[in-house]
Amino acid sequence: MEEDLQPVLPFGWDEKGLERRLCALTGAPVSIAITSNSVSVLSLRRSGGGTSLRLHAIFLKAGPEVVSEIARFIRNRRKGERFPVLSRYIRENQGEIERGPAPGRRTGENPPPRTAGRFHDLALAYDSVNRQYFDGGLACDIGWGRRPPRCSVKKRTLGSYSPPVNGGRGLIKINPLLDRKGVPSYYLRFVVYHEMLHAQLGVALKNGRRSMHSPEFRRRERLFREYREAMAWESRG
Numbered sequence: 357m358e359e360d361l362q363p364v365l366p367f368g369w370d371e372k373g374l375e376r377r378l379c380a381l382t383g384a385p386v387s388i389a390i391t392s393n394s395v396s397v398l399s400l401r402r403s404g405g406g407t408s409l410r411l412h413a414i415f416l417k418a419g420p421e422v423v424s425e426i427a428r429f430i431r432n433r434r435k436g437e438r439f440p441v442l443s444r445y446i447r448e449n450q451g452e453i454e455r456g457p458a459p460g461r462r463t464g465e466n467p468p469p470r471t472a473g474r475f476h477d478l479a480l481a482y483d484s485v486n487r488q489y490f491d492g493g494l495a496c497d498i499g500w501g502r503r504p505p506r507c508s509v510k511k512r513t514l515g516s517y518s519p520p521v522n523g524g525r526g527l528i529k530i531n532p533l534l535d536r537k538g539v540p541s542y543y544l545r546f547v548v549y550h551e552m553l554h555a556q557l558g559v560a561l562k563n564g565r566r567s568m569h570s571p572e573f574r575r576r577e578r579l580f581r582e583y584r585e586a587m588a589w590e591s592r593g
Contacts, residue, residue, distance in 0.1 A: 369416050374423070378409070381427035390416065396556050397446060397453060398493040400430060414449040429491065443492035453495050453525075469499020469527065473535035476544050482528075485549045489579070496555050498548070501529040515547045517554040526555045546586035553577060 369377070371390050378386040385406035390413050397412035407430050415426070425441040446453070471479040482498045501516075514534060518527045528551040534544050553576055554568070569577075580586065 369418070369423075371416070374411075374416065377423055378427055378430065381424060382407070382430050384430075386430065396490075396493060397495055398426070398429070398442070398491065399556070412453060414446075414452055418445060437491075438487070439491055443487060446492055446495075450495070469497055469529070471499055473500055473532065475537050476535050476539070476541065478530055478544075478548070481541070481545050481548045482552075485545050485552060488581075489549060490552065490556065494552055494556060496526040496528050496552065498528040498530070500532045500535065502532070515551040517551045519555075519558075528552065528555070540585075540589055542582040543586050543589050546580050546582065549580050550577060 371388060375386060375388045378388065386409060387406065388409045388411055391410055392413055393410070396410070397414070399410045401408045409426075409430065411426075415422070418426075421441055422445045425439050429439055429442060471477060471482075478498050478500065482496075486492050486494050496517075514531045516529050518529075520526050528548065530544075530547060530551075534547060553573055557570070557573055557576070577583070
């Protein structure tokens with residue numbers, strides 16, 4: 357039996373070599389584009405019988421076990437599927453993904469945004485949503501905004517997303533109105549998910565005008581598992 361002698365270079369893959377390896381592992385056409393996108397480090401789009409894959413440059417130095425899981429991600433991406441090797445690799449390379457100052461900050465200025473609240477932890481919510489809906493591939497900062505005046509949930513902006521600037525990362529801010537005992541954790545996760553969709557999908561153009569909530573955005577928004585419960589709770593909030 358002839359062994360697969362596809363080389364793994366000491367300093368990593370080149371783009372075409374990685375592309376050929378993924379084609380071999382999946383048994384289907386795969387085209388890749390290497391990016392420095394710190395928001396979406398791994399994303400795919402299917403077209404005809406092939407797959408277009410956008411990968412952060414960190415994957416050019418990935419070992420064979422990571423590349424094999426990328427192939428599994430291409431072949432078997434299903435709702436709820438787990439990719440622990442990929443998730444671990446992305447976590448281990450966060451420093452390289454995050455290289456550069458965070459949005460709105462220069463090195464040495466303000467501390468990272470606060471994620472721990474009195475009743476809810478945004479870091480836990482973000483990590484849970486990232487694993488469940490984005491395969492662990494979205495990389496943003498997240499934190500609580502400033503304390504608002506007392507107001508109902510329905511009458512306030514509950515979250516915002518600021519895109520990366522100067523090589524930094526996108527920033528999600530969540531209204532601290534949601535850091536209350538009576539706010540269900542699924543509703544907080546829904547608001548986080550909504551802002552993460554903004555990070556991944558960006559701003560669409562419709563008839564030459566910017567559209568923050570395109571039909572594709574609304575379709576993806578409804579994929580949140582507790583969407584109906586979130587909408588029902590919001591209507592009462």
